[in-house]
Amino acid sequence: MTKGNNLKRDMILDAAYHLFISKGYLDTKIIDIADAAGIGKGTVYEYFESKDAIFFELFQTKVAAGYDSLSELLSKEISCEKKIREYLDIELENAAKYTFNKNFLMDLMMKSDAFRNPELIKSIHRLIGKKFSILHKIIEEGINGGEFRNADPLLASVTVMGAINFYISFDYSPFDPMEFLPVQKTNAWNKEEFFSLLLHGLKECTP
Amino acid sequence: MTKGNNLKRDMILDAAYHLFISKGYLDTKIIDIADAAGIGKGTVYEYFESKDAIFFELFQTKVAAGYDSLSELLSKEISCEKKIREYLDIELENAAKYTFNKNFLMDLMMKSDAFRNPELIKSIHRLIGKKFSILHKIIEEGINGGEFRNADPLLASVTVMGAINFYISFDYSPFDPMEFLPVQKTNAWNKEEFFSLLLHGLKECTP
DNA sequence: CGATACTGACCCACGGGTCAGAAATACAAA
DNA sequence: TTTGTATTTCTGACCCGTGGGTCAGTATCG
Incomplete structure (x- = not known):
């Protein structure tokens, strides 16, 4: 070897x-x-x-490395809205770079305990934890600073992260909406509008 | 047999x-x-x-059947906000009833083409399509009727469905936020606030 | 005592991992 | 430059655990 x-x-x-x-x-x-x-x-x-060892090395050098710049977000002197926007940009950049397919994403996020290598499991959990905690801190700061509406930061993080994950995986999922609706999948890929939905939700602002 | x-x-x-x-x-x-x-x-x-046949029958009788009432939503004489709320209720009800764990969810949603039974694959896609198209129609109606803000219905559906899926799977995921943040997972399980986040997003309504 | 129900030893395809030998390379001596 | 030999690199036939599926034999029932 x-x-x-x-x-x-x-x-x-x-x-x-x-x-x-x-x-x-x-x-x-x-x-x-x-x-x-x-x-x-x-x-x-x-x-x-082993096969695991190959995957582990790829995970470290290709996947986890893509999130190195995430930590710097917290100390930047920009609004929390801007921070979330940059968070989204980093996620989209990684998704485009690695063109994750559904199986890869799944293996990584959900099936991590199918691997036998405890080091790998730890790394995957650490990456998810890193992503989540940074998003959580941004949202918490936004809420405490009055920039965001008053909500539970954990719940808001779950909502935002879920939306982002699904938004990213949508194009790679086996699901084709055209089978059920007269809409094209590609229509969904509009970052500006997606970000607007994250910030403002479904309801029009009617005071 | x-x-x-x-x-x-x-x-x-x-x-x-x-x-x-x-x-x-x-x-x-x-x-x-x-x-x-x-x-x-x-x-x-x-x-x-076969093993597949057992899974197929369970999928039909236990999982897909849980969404039978979804179709009736569209014809109800209630606001679109209320419809989405009932949609969420049905999802949560099913999640609680079957206590999906992460592997089950994953097998179902993402790994469907790992099965050899084409009938099963079709059924799974049909269920996802049904859920998605109903949500899409509700949101489309809400936008066209002026109840929701002007957005691409497909993109809004992706956002809402992603948030709901993650919200549901959060409790069953291997990820424990306590390792990274001084927060309890259970705090996230607040339906009212989650629904409010879906509707109003992160930003306070400041006209 | 025939029909039906049950069983686990067996079959076999699969795929991660091994290892004895083949091939290539490096290098020293002629 | 050629030849001989030691070392490194490469290889696929083989090993073996796993798990879905089978079937000849046994038990139970009507």
Whole structure:
């Protein structure tokens, strides 16, 4: 294990990465990774201990790293509305960059305890916790400062995060609204209006 | 297959049902179902064709049936706000009744194409489509009638449905906010305030 | 005693992981 | 430059645990 040829190591990572995001963790087999990298199955294990280890490294370098800039949000001298907007931007940027498919998102967010690697589970929970706590702090600050309406910050965070998650996963979900409604999925991808809905909800402002 | 003893058949269904909602589809093995029902593994196959068939029947009778009353919502003579409120009530009622755990929800909503049974996949998509189209119609009506603010109904539906789904799954998710914030998960379970957030968003009404 | 119900040992496909040998590479001696 | 040899890298046939599904034999019932 851990051979010196880092170029080949990167090829394996790259092949695995594209398979994981297009087919998901469970549906990606080691032989698929080896084939995609143009090497034999055994060679994979010369560079990585296990399938988990490959996923773990990708999670750290590709996924978690995308949220590094999130922490800086809190100390910025901008309104909380602007902070949430930047939070949304970071989420959308990551979604576009990694083009998460439904399986990948699912593996990551929900099925994390299907993995055996406790280190990986901890990392995933830590990332979710980081995202959630930052959003929570922004909203709490907005409420305490009078910028947002008086609400339970935890509940507001759940609402906003749920809406954002679904908004992001909508395009990658197997669900096609055209089967049931005369509307196109792509219509939903309007960031300005989505943000406006998060801030102002459904009801018109009628004092 | 299809023996006459419907009592035993129900015992198998009941055992499978509780295992599916507590452990999820993938983590529930046939032998687990047989053990829980107090019978041998082979007997399961005297009453059901496959594991899929058991899940399919449970999905139809337990899950999809919980949304039967959803269709009546559209023709009711009440405001759109009230309709959304009743929509939310139905979702919460189902969530409480079946105590979906994260795996079950996930299996159902996201991993539907992991099943081989095309009939089941169709049913799951049909249920999601039904829920989505009803919510969409309510919101569309509210916007056209001037009750809601002017927005894209599809985008508004995505926002509301995302928030509701996350709100419901929050309690069953592996994520514990206490690890990152001095808040209790249970605080989030406040239906009135959640509904208010859906309608009015984060911003105070300041004309 | 025939029909029906039940059972668990068995079958088999699958896929993560292993390892003895093959191939490639590095390098020293001729 | 060629040859010989040690070392590293590569490989796929093989191993093995898992779990859905089968079926010949047994138990129970009418």
